[in-house]
Amino acid sequence: MQTNSHLSVLVHDQAKNYGDREAMIYQDFGCEQWKSYSWNDFSRNVGIVSNAMLNLGVKTQENIGVFSQNCPQYLFCDYGAWGIRAVTVPFYATSSEQQIQFIINDAKIRFLFVGQKEQYEKAHRVLALCPTLERIIVFDKRVTLNPLDPNAIYFDDFLKLGEGMPRQTEIDQLWKEATFDDLANILYTSGTTGESKGVMLTQGQYHAALEANGKCVNIHDDDRVLNFLPFAHIFEKAWAVLAVTVGATLIVNNNPKRVQQSMRETNPTCMSSVPRFWEKVYAGVNEKIEKAGSLQQRIFNNALAVGRKYNIEYLSRGKRPPLSLRLKYDVINKVLFGKIRKELGLVKPNIFPTAGAAISPYIEEFVHSIGINMIAGYGLTESLATVSCNHLGKPYSVGSVGYVIEGLEVKISEEGEVLLKGPTIFKGYYNREDITAPSFTDDGFFKTGDAGYIKNGELFLTERIKDLFKTSNGKYIAPQMIETRLMVDKFIDQIAVIADERKFVSALIVPEYRLLEEYARNNGISYQSMEELCRNPEVNAMLKERIDTLQQQLAYYEQVKRFTLLPEPFSMDKGELTNTLKLKRRVVNEHFKAQIDKMYEE
Numbered sequence: 001m002q003t004n005s006h007l008s009v010l011v012h013d014q015a016k017n018y019g020d021r022e023a024m025i026y027q028d029f030g031c032e033q034w035k036s037y038s039w040n041d042f043s044r045n046v047g048i049v050s051n052a053m054l055n056l057g058v059k060t061q062e063n064i065g066v067f068s069q070n071c072p073q074y075l076f077c078d079y080g081a082w083g084i085r086a087v088t089v090p091f092y093a094t095s096s097e098q099q100i101q102f103i104i105n106d107a108k109i110r111f112l113f114v115g116q117k118e119q120y121e122k123a124h125r126v127l128a129l130c131p132t133l134e135r136i137i138v139f140d141k142r143v144t145l146n147p148l149d150p151n152a153i154y155f156d157d158f159l160k161l162g163e164g165m166p167r168q169t170e171i172d173q174l175w176k177e178a179t180f181d182d183l184a185n186i187l188y189t190s191g192t193t194g195e196s197k198g199v200m201l202t203q204g205q206y207h208a209a210l211e212a213n214g215k216c217v218n219i220h221d222d223d224r225v226l227n228f229l230p231f232a233h234i235f236e237k238a239w240a241v242l243a244v245t246v247g248a249t250l251i252v253n254n255n256p257k258r259v260q261q262s263m264r265e266t267n268p269t270c271m272s273s274v275p276r277f278w279e280k281v282y283a284g285v286n287e288k289i290e291k292a293g294s295l296q297q298r299i300f301n302n303a304l305a306v307g308r309k310y311n312i313e314y315l316s317r318g319k320r321p322p323l324s325l326r327l328k329y330d331v332i333n334k335v336l337f338g339k340i341r342k343e344l345g346l347v348k349p350n351i352f353p354t355a356g357a358a359i360s361p362y363i364e365e366f367v368h369s370i371g372i373n374m375i376a377g378y379g380l381t382e383s384l385a386t387v388s389c390n391h392l393g394k395p396y397s398v399g400s401v402g403y404v405i406e407g408l409e410v411k412i413s414e415e416g417e418v419l420l421k422g423p424t425i426f427k428g429y430y431n432r433e434d435i436t437a438p439s440f441t442d443d444g445f446f447k448t449g450d451a452g453y454i455k456n457g458e459l460f461l462t463e464r465i466k467d468l469f470k471t472s473n474g475k476y477i478a479p480q481m482i483e484t485r486l487m488v489d490k491f492i493d494q495i496a497v498i499a500d501e502r503k504f505v506s507a508l509i510v511p512e513y514r515l516l517e518e519y520a521r522n523n524g525i526s527y528q529s530m531e532e533l534c535r536n537p538e539v540n541a542m543l544k545e546r547i548d549t550l551q552q553q554l555a556y557y558e559q560v561k562r563f564t565l566l567p568e569p570f571s572m573d574k575g576e577l578t579n580t581l582k583l584k585r586r587v588v589n590e591h592f593k594a595q596i597d598k599m600y601e602e
Helices: 010-018 039-056 072-082 097-107 117-129 155-160 168-177 203-216 234-246 256-266 275-291 294-317 323-344 361-369 433-439 479-486 513-522 530-535 537-550 585-591 593-599
Strands: 022-027 034-038 063-067 087-091 111-114 135-138 152-154 183-188 198-202 224-227 249-252 352-354 374-380 385-389 409-412 417-421 446-455 458-464 492-498 505-511 560-565
Touching: 010 039, 010 234, 022 039, 022 072, 034 039, 039 072, 039 155, 039 168, 063 072, 063 097, 063 117, 072 087, 072 111, 072 249, 087 097, 097 117, 097 183, 097 198, 111 117, 117 135, 135 155, 152 155, 183 203, 183 234, 198 203, 203 234, 203 385, 224 234, 224 256, 234 249, 234 374, 234 385, 256 323, 275 294, 275 352, 275 361, 294 323, 294 361, 361 374, 385 458, 409 446, 458 479, 479 492, 479 505, 479 537, 492 585, 505 513, 505 593, 513 530, 513 537, 530 537, 537 560, 560 593, 585 593
Parallel strands: 022 249, 063 087, 063 111, 087 183, 111 135, 135 152, 224 249, 352 374, 505 560
Antiparallel strands: 022 034, 183 198, 374 385, 409 417, 417 446, 446 458, 492 505
């Protein structure tokens, strides 16, 4: 049963419901041992943080910065700030100094909570450039504070300001005064097309979103929810709050690179993720199958066909599988698919919401076929995550992003753009009235920038309107669609399709270096450097053959005609990727102009 309280009191209400039951498991920074907090512990820590913030001088609706990887302290700060009607402004743990300086100054942040050494040192370096910044509070007690930084303190020392709950009477009054018009967060978008913008999200938006999602997503208090994406990402932030409203146990993963290890150690039943995670799983399983004998390959492919028929052709369409298929699937599920899921750490998988980018139909079918309930969805920061998703008990189509959630009105413009109106849609960008008004139609619909259509009640996305390329021959190209199709290849790690104002489609490809080197060893290809391997004609011919196979269903003008393998990956440090790992196409085009121009030489 969902408890959809105002976020200022949500954790405390759940502590009354669940008491000493486990609320959260986590690892301390630098430690591998998993520890836990009960709901009473969770509530107590949130209360202490609320009291400490008041003693620090935090005002009603003041902006508080959190610059950290996922950890319990992050959650304590979120709920502790909401408990005194303050606003949290999350930063990605990988943000650059330039990015955090902009956000601190734009949001006029006085108090910044940071995670580990990397975040503290960046914050310390921009301190002199941020006139409002008064204090840096450090979560990780292993960090050595700069002796020239008297205003930096450890989180443990900050908590001492709230011991004994000295300001609880005032907090009780603030709870009574809290409204759904209060700002809860300002989330700065990752800025693929320009300067970062602060999306203002209210308590009322959360309340409406939690109610609507609770009706269509099958999550309960016996679920174990792994927090894999950053809490700075609206998808993970809203998903984690939804888990709290139903009393599920949060599994806080503080290192994205060890997520699969965390899964095996903690056995989550649910986890939100982006398609790239499942692409890696797909590639990993396929790599093992390719190395198996021909008999094992046939067995697996036959099993996958049965899984597809059972889960896609019948269950996804709301049809009951015939008895013979059910019996066959039960055996395969137990003997083969169950082992694959167990190796992933998914002993009792429930649901796995996936959004944030286009999902390849190959990947979606594969994940469903092996018995993992991927919930495909679509949302934006401006819509407080979910716009649409596959609904519990409703048929779904592979390739769609599900049904629109309750309370949200969607219409498609004459240009094909998805437009949104409803209680979960934001009211504007912080300090940016100049770009807020143009983001809405005259009748109040938010312009998403995504093109799509609705068929049989399901929403289908076609392309990102701003990303559409027009070739010099007048043909329109949707680069994300092409990239999604090619990314399923195990040898491709990253890809940037090039076509705008060009004669044909080309691509910059970051190969999966480990597999490329393995291919070279197995085929007697010698090389002195990754640059040399990426230029090797045999390697390029092999990859061209694989690409041509994957793009057979594309129109001729959409197919990649030439490509360049890059010896180094696209990176956030060089500004080529956002914090959510989306391509900044303009930057990529600038950085690789020479390589791109060379592909178009006659």
